[in-house]
Amino acid sequence: QVQLVESGGGLVQPGESLRLSCAASGIGSMFSIYAMAWYRQAPGKQREFVAYIISGGHTNYGESAKGRFTISRDDAKNTVYLQMNNLQPDDTAVYYCNAGVSVVAGRLLGPGSDWGQGTQVTVSS
16 A cells, blocks of 8 residues: 655745645655646545656646646656646646546546545635
8 A cells, every 4th residue: 555645735825836745755766657646626626636757757737737747756756746836726636646647648537535534725815
């Protein structure tokens, strides 16, 4: 089982940026072959796909993230990042890291079974 720990959330004003990190443990060098993703869940809403990155660096984004968010990974550190720019109040949510997301031919089929505890992002003036 993969252990995931998110960090980097906080309270920011509209237009500001945050970078989230997700450190994975329990898989050693196998991390490099994992497809990793970020999801988010706002109060009263279903969990929403934000972005994924697969082995080799191919990425894909949910509609709310396109053009503003960037997912990246550092396989040497077993860490995946989410750079979020121009944050807006609608981005307020708990952001979760997910390991082993299922991607076939670039199409997201669903999340993996391993989740982090989440990190709160609040965007408010």
